[in-house]
Amino acid sequence: MPELPEVETIKRGLLPHIKNTVIKNIIIRQPALRWPVPSILKTALPNSKITDITRRGKYLLFKIKNTDSNNNLLVIHLGMSGSLRVVDPDIPLKKHDHVDIILDNNKILRYHDPRRFGAILWIENGSVDNHIRFKDLGPEPLTDNLTGEYLFNKAKNKKLPIKNFIMTNSNVVGVGNIYATEALFYAKINPLKSVDLITLKEWNKLVLEIKKVLEKAIECGGTTLKDFMHSDGKPGYFKQQLAAYGRADKPCIKCHNALSTIRQQGRATVYCEHCQK
DNA sequence: CAACCGCCCTGGGAGC
DNA sequence: TGCTCCCAGGGCGGTT
Numbered sequence: 001m002p003e004l005p006e007v008e009t010i011k012r013g014l015l016p017h018i019k020n021t022v023i024k025n026i027i028i029r030q031p032a033l034r035w036p037v038p039s040i041l042k043t044a045l046p047n048s049k050i051t052d053i054t055r056r057g058k059y060l061l062f063k064i065k066n067t068d069s070n071n072n073l074l075v076i077h078l079g080m081s082g083s084l085r086v087v088d089p090d091i092p093l094k095k096h097d098h099v100d101i102i103l104d105n106n107k108i109l110r111y112h113d114p115r116r117f118g119a120i121l122w123i124e125n126g127s128v129d130n131h132i133r134f135k136d137l138g139p140e141p142l143t144d145n146l147t148g149e150y151l152f153n154k155a156k157n158k159k160l161p162i163k164n165f166i167m168t169n170s171n172v173v174g175v176g177n178i179y180a181t182e183a184l185f186y187a188k189i190n191p192l193k194s195v196d197l198i199t200l201k202e203w204n205k206l207v208l209e210i211k212k213v214l215e216k217a218i219e220c221g222g223t224t225l226k227d228f229m230h231s232d233g234k235p236g237y238f239k240q241q242l243a244a245y246g247r248a249d250k251p252c253i254k255c256h257n258a259l260s261t262i263r264q265q266g267r268a269t270v271y272c273e274h275c276q277k
Numbered sequence: 278c279a280a281c282c283g284c285c286c287t288g289g290g291a292g293c
Numbered sequence: 294t295g296c297t298c299c300c301a302g303g304g305c306g307g308t309t
Contacts, residue, residue, distance in 0.1 A: 003303095034285075034286095034303090034304080034305085058303080077303090077304095079286090079302090079303065079304090080286080080287095080301070080302055080303065081286085081287075081288085081301090081302095096287085113286095114286080114287050114288065115285085115286040115287050115288085115301090115302090116285080116286055116287080117285070117286065117287095117302080117303065117304085119304095133304095158279075158280090159279085159280085160279085160280065160281090164280090164281095167303090169303085169304075176302080176303070177301090177302065177303085265281075265282080265302095266282080266283085266302075267301090267302060267303095268300085268301085268302095
């Protein structure tokens with residue numbers, strides 16, 4: 001399940017294989033992802049050049065340049081189980097290989113997604129900022145736009161558990177269940193605590209821990225879970241470093257009491273009742 | 278409006 | 294061995 005560090009890792013892994021290649025063709029075998037894969041891609045993409053890949057939250061943005069317009073974006077979200085691989089043409093298709101983007105360097109950018117929670121979007125001659133999927137997104141966590149003060153102000157007069165708050169995209173992007181769980185553990189904040197009770201000092205600490213845990217995961221090449229592989233097929237190495245996520249009933253690494261599990265908005269939350277207040 | 282909840286989807290693991 | 298049930302969970306859309 002790619003979260004922000006995995007998406008960033010995929011972006012970095014893809015760039016050297018993809019940048020400045022020309023798309024020869026696109027094959028859409030299964031258009032039914034979260035939203036239908038736009039069929040216009042079949043005419044829009046061929047003979048266009050991929051000039052760059054950037055990221056907004058968990059969305060990968062492929063800059064596409066053709067003769068008519070310089071500002072097209074191919075947007076790919078990997079959802080829960082999506083992956084992108086750069087493969088040779090003789091690599092046999094696997095089940096759930098839904099889309100192939102055939103490049104002029106004799107490689108294929110292959111989209112694979114068993115659960116089909118991912119999405120492929122097309123933004124023609126425009127930027128992401130005004131797009132319906134992007135205009136309400138909160139700041140990027142690894143930039144100076146995310147500060148404790150920003151979250152403190154954003155949370156004023158709201159009443160909801162802090163974990164739900166930091167996992168909401170309009171507050172801050174890219175903090176999914178794994179890293180929300182980890183950051184709250186390191187910040188020693190109880191995931192159930194309502195945001196209106198969090199002090200500015202606690203917000204500052206939490207923001208610091210969010211940035212630290214995301215940066216560390218990127219350094220490690222993303223967390224390896226069932227569905228995540230690097231774009232070159234090698235797994236990441238972060239999972240063994242998780243302190244709370246996936247460690248229900250195991251001893252807290254700080255106080256050695258057993259970690260607790262609860263469910264919040266249908267997601268598992270693991271935390272230490274002793275350390276997280 | 279804020280907050281909440283159900284739903285989309287498939288594979289894998291547990292239990293019987 | 295095969296069946297059923299549950300879980301993974303981001304993000305949307307409907308309801309309270």
